[in-house]
Amino acid sequence: MIWATILTLSALMSNAVAQSGVDLDKPMLGGGGRIGPGAMLRFGCSQVVIERLDPLVNPAMKPSTHMHQVVGGNAFNASMPYSDIFPLTTCNTCHFLEDSSNYWTANLYFKARNGSYKRVPQIANQFNDGDNAGITLYYTSGAANVTTAFKPGFRMYTGDAMRRTSENLGAQMQQYYRCFTSPNFGGSPYPPGADPKLDTDYLPNQACAGGIRSNIIFPICWDGKNLDSPNHSDHVAHPIGGPSLFSQVNGTCPTTHPVKIPQLMFEIMWDTTAFNNKDDWPEDGSQPFLLSTGDSTGYGQHADYVFGWKDSSLQTAMDNGCYLRNCTQLTEQPPKIKNLCQVPDTVRENVDGWMTALPGTGV
Ligand SMILES: *[C@@H]1O[C@H](CO)[C@@H](O)[C@H](O)[C@H]1NC(C)=O
Ligand SMILES: *[C@@H]1O[C@H](CO)[C@@H](O)[C@H](O)[C@H]1NC(C)=O
Ligand SMILES: *[C@@H]1O[C@H](CO)[C@@H](O)[C@H](O)[C@H]1NC(C)=O
Ligand SMILES: *[C@@H]1O[C@H](CO)[C@@H](O)[C@H](O)[C@H]1NC(C)=O
Numbered sequence: 001m002i003w004a005t006i007l008t009l010s011a012l013m014s015n016a017v018a019q020s021g022v023d024l025d026k027p028m029l030g031g032g033g034r035i036g037p038g039a040m041l042r043f044g045c046s047q048v049v050i051e052r053l054d055p056l057v058n059p060a061m062k063p064s065t066h067m068h069q070v071v072g073g074n075a076f077n078a079s080m081p082y083s084d085i086f087p088l089t090t091c092n093t094c095h096f097l098e099d100s101s102n103y104w105t106a107n108l109y110f111k112a113r114n115g116s117y118k119r120v121p122q123i124a125n126q127f128n129d130g131d132n133a134g135i136t137l138y139y140t141s142g143a144a145n146v147t148t149a150f151k152p153g154f155r156m157y158t159g160d161a162m163r164r165t166s167e168n169l170g171a172q173m174q175q176y177y178r179c180f181t182s183p184n185f186g187g188s189p190y191p192p193g194a195d196p197k198l199d200t201d202y203l204p205n206q207a208c209a210g211g212i213r214s215n216i217i218f219p220i221c222w223d224g225k226n227l228d229s230p231n232h233s234d235h236v237a238h239p240i241g242g243p244s245l246f247s248q249v250n251g252t253c254p255t256t257h258p259v260k261i262p263q264l265m266f267e268i269m270w271d272t273t274a275f276n277n278k279d280d281w282p283e284d285g286s287q288p289f290l291l292s293t294g295d296s297t298g299y300g301q302h303a304d305y306v307f308g309w310k311d312s313s314l315q316t317a318m319d320n321g322c323y324l325r326n327c328t329q330l331t332e333q334p335p336k337i338k339n340l341c342q343v344p345d346t347v348r349e350n351v352d353g354w355m356t357a358l359p360g361t362g363v
């Protein structure tokens, strides 16, 4: 059984390599390891603001229903127009100057035994030294000219903030946590989502000595017409064979959603190490973390995206085999520059102190 699992996983990983042209065993930094014609950008965007706004799900609502951490361009606002976002920005927190998109997710909180809450700090992800916390983005395309980049005004939502049970997608899960069992992102040789023990669609039950990482994958098929839909999800869909794993972009799109788009994945790194003392965990031994929605299962992790790349720069990157941060067609900006970009916090509430309730949730 164990060997069967390992064999399946290695078959799956070599497929990922063959399908995406990415050698996942090699360091995830520019240079080395690429084979085949695929493109995969991997880059960090620093935090641009932490506040209770959600222009997708709660447009114009101030504050929105729960706290978010937001990265990307400085056009982020309580409402965002369906026009081209890039010209509305004067800066962004992303590694590539051309990317003024906005990306956001729920935050993570620790609940102490005395009932007080504290936000778990996010840290720069592996290979993103100098980033101010934020999100790492992956855009994957199987080969040149096989995906259509998002159009100006496009936005989407994935996951479900209300979910409190497993989607039972098994190896095809679209959101999951990695429990790093040793410092410096240590403890697992597997690519995101493929560790049979340490990757779970629920928040880890055990203390994670190296922190917790969250990954969220968006669908890879689009209806080709709508920039949005009432639940911000129906205009995109999974391939016929079901949801794609990270960097597996081989599926056939259904006729309702025939246009293949780049696979977008978010990756978030939480430094839980200050909260690993079991004496301060719940007395029943359950884990003490919860999302800013009040969700202590973790099944309700979700992600929001508003496209804001300059002109056709994302299409160009996908069609020219750009790999990780190696992309001569795009302009890099060092952390010390991108970290200067900020959006003023207009909601103004306690984000980082100890608090007696999670803002907006009734928890
Ligand atoms: C970056 O990509 C270019 C073009 O694909 C390639 O020629 C070059 O060797 C790559 N550089 C590194 C450091 O990998
Ligand atoms: C956000 O929207 C408000 C109200 O429409 C507007 O006054 C403000 O300039 C906008 N901020 C940004 C950064 O676009
Ligand atoms: C609750 O516990 C935390 C962690 O032990 C502590 O830092 C905080 O001050 C406590 N808050 C209250 C109100 O006692
Ligand atoms: C992709 O499309 C561009 C523009 O049509 C073309 O110049 C290029 O040769 C194509 N690349 C491949 C690998 O088909």
Ligand SMILES: *[C@@H]1O[C@H](CO)[C@@H](O)[C@H](O)[C@H]1NC(C)=O
Binding pocket: 158, 159, 160, 231, 233, 234
């Ligand atoms: C969006 O709404 C459709 C019904 O129109 C539903 O089938 C689907 O599950 C919803 N998706 C999400 C992510 O809420």
Ligand SMILES: *[C@@H]1O[C@H](CO)[C@@H](O)[C@H](O)[C@H]1NC(C)=O
Binding pocket: 015, 239, 240, 241, 242, 243, 244, 248, 250, 251, 252
């Ligand atoms: C992609 O290919 C792999 C390996 O052949 C397969 O297991 C997986 O189901 C495919 N993905 C989709 C979405 O069809």
